[in-house]
Amino acid sequence: MPNIYNFKQIQIVPDAKGFIDIILSKTNRKTPTIIHKGYAIARIRQFYMRKVKFTQQNFVEKLSQILSDFPLLDEIHPFYGDLINVLYDKDHYKLALGQLNTCRNLIENLSKDYVRLLKYGDSLYRCKQLKKAALGRMCTLMKRQDSTLKYLEQVRQHLSRLPSIDPNTRTLLLCGYPNVGKSSFMNKLTRADVEVQPYAFTTKSLFVGHTDYQYSRWQVIDTPGILDHPLEDRNTIEMQSITALAHIRAAIIYFFDVSETCGYSLKEQATLFENIKPLFANKPLILVANKIDVIKPEQLSEENRNLLQRLEKENSLKIIPMSTLTDDGVMAVKTSACEQLLEYRVQIKLKSKDIKNIMNRIYVAKPRRRDNKRRPAAVIPDEMLEQRERIHREEEELKERELNPDVLVRYVPREEIDDLDLGEDHDFRATRGRDYREDYLLKNEDWRFDPIPEFIDGKNIADFLDPDIEEMLDLLEREEDDELKSLELSMSDEEGDRELTESESALYQLMRSERDRALSEHNMKQGRIPFPRTKQRREVSALEKHLEDIGIDSTKAVERVRGESRARSKSKDRSASRSGSRGRSLSTKTALTGGKRSRSQFEELSANRDSVIPDPKKRKVVRRLERDSMKKRNREARVGEGDRTQTASMPKHLFSGKRGVGKTQRR
Secondary structure: OOOOOOHHHOOOOOOHHHHHHHHHHHHHHHOOOOOOOOOOHHHHHHHHHHHHHHHHHHHHHHHHHHHHHOOOOOOOOHHHHHHHHHHHOHHHHHHHHHHHHHHHHHHHHHHHHHHHHHOOOOOHHHHHHHHHHHHHHHHHHHHOOHHHHHHHHHHHHHHHOOOOOOOOOOEEEEEEOOOOOHHHHHHHHOOOOOOOOOOOOOOOOOEEEEEEEOOEEEEEEEOOOOOOOOHHHOOHHHHHHHHHHHHOOOEEEEEEEOOOOOOOOHHHHHHHHHHOHHHHOOOOEEEEEEOOOOOOHHHOOHHHHHHHHHHHHHHOOOOEEOEOOOOEOHHHHHHHHHHHHHHHHHHHHHHOOHHHHHHHHOOOOOOOOOOOOOOOOOOOOHHHHHHHHHHHHHHHHHHHHHHOOOOOOOOOOHHHHHHOOOOOOOOHHHHHOOOHHHHOOOOOHHHOOOOOOOEEOOEEHHHHOOOOHHHHHHHHHHHHHHHHHHHHHHHHHHOOOOOOOHHHHHHHHHHHHHHHHHHHHHHHHOOOOOOOOOOOOOOHHHHHHHHHHOOOOOHHHHHHHHHHHHHHHHHHHHHHHHHHHHHHHHHHHHHHOOOOOOOOHHHHHHHHHHHHOOOHHHHHHHHHHHHHHHHHHHHOOOOOOOOOOOOOOOOHHHHOOOOOOOOOOOO
16 A cells, blocks of 8 residues: 555545436436337337336446545555544545445345346336336435535545645654744755744644755654643544554654743643653654753753753653754754654664565575695786786876876966966976977977977968968958049049929929829828928018018908908807707716717718718719728628627527437537
8 A cells, every 4th residue: 555645536425316317317318218119018118128228327437436536544554544534534535435335235136136026027107117116216215315425525625625645755754832943843844834923733634844854855744742641531633643643663852842932841741741651662863952042051940951951861862852843953852853763763663574584585606725726826917917017107297297296287378388488497387288299200300399280171271371361351341431532432423413404393393293293192092191381370460561671561461361251250250159059958968978079980071071072973983082082891701709699599400309328529
């Protein structure tokens, strides 16, 4: 059986009504539903026997799934078995699973009995009644299990919320009185986020976190607080801690609150430690004096100091001072607990039977003397001896270089050395190491330090290098700069301001007129009506001054202009008075219709167009062009979101007829 149980995989347990609905609806969907009394009696019997068998199979499969999902207390780890007993009552849990198992067997026997009766059915009516009775009795059996199913669903929900605890892995177990700092230590040591509050029993269940030590994953379990009273008087919260202490092989970290701010004296905490000490047997134990930030161990009373010293002497342990607020001693407690647990696990493995099996597999072969005859030692070839000497000599040279700082500091490329002003007498070997060009075997020894030629496609680059190439490149660049400057000067002269000739002016005017004509034709085809620009407003005084400057009498012209302006203003006043009542009525209508305009944009556009195109014939042509431009757009229209459509609420091909067995491609 596995050490970690994934209770989250347990499927949901429906209540009795939901259970019956699931089974009967599946029977109706998966089996034929059409039968006639004119069919042969064998066909009618087979029809109803299939209904009964199919329903029984579904009931049995569903109940078997529930029974297999829930863990059996006798087959799981004792820690989980006792934890389920504490949380849900082992007897009630077993009784619920036993009732479901009995119900499953009854449904199987009931199906067999009614199938046997259906074999002797002599009519459609009698077979139908037998089928009805069989399904009814099955449903009645399930209705009696309603309370059992609801109980198992509550157990499933609670099991899914339990932490995944491995009872056999490396584990640190925290225990002690409530509110002594266990959860704070847990948050410091792991990435868990356990609630911490200044009152007792903040932690009401087991919490699991993980930490790392020596590249291994360690499990840390935070247990609820334990009070000092008999075992039978402890509640469910305390019994979870007792169960973890009894069954999990872990390093026990017992917390003392030396400041006594938890509400319990140090003597009471020591009494609890003595009472639950049998649970610590054969397990590493670490005693921690927490909250030293409130009171130092040296500041304790004489009685409390003697009490702690007595605990250290009796248990052969040293109490580690710690403060989770200032992190003092947190890592010391972790290191001590992990080291003790590792040592304990090694001792357990050495005492186990597995170590003997491993030792029996190992055999160390030891040669024995055949006789007392002396034989020569192995002969080592001369080449191997020379190679050993050479390796030894190179190692000695390397050691000398490491010891002598003047020999080899680092490797410096030749380019960097050329840039340095080191002097003529500088020893380059001290900077770069040994120069292997001294070992070159050449016809002339003076060639050793010559630069190595570079080859491309089998040809030496130096053979094709012109010594005057740099001067030629400089000359070529200067010539290019001069030509660019001369070109810029010539272009600036050509782009100077000059007047157009008569032929160029005429051509320019013709081009502008053709462009305007083409633009206006395009706008007319697209239905765009050009509107004239508003006339510029000019003052009468400016007109009078302009006429006097050119030598014309401006008296009559000014009187005529002023007379026209007076007439225009009077007509505006009359039109304003006439439109007053109409404006009020329109405003009232607008207010009643929610602020919408009474005239559409099309009507306003038509009115503006009529004012712009006063000629009726031309106006008619414009309207015809507008209608022609809209024909193509209307002809290519598609159904959109704004169109009113009414689809079939029940398509016939999906809702008519009875499906055959296995034909589900339509749904």
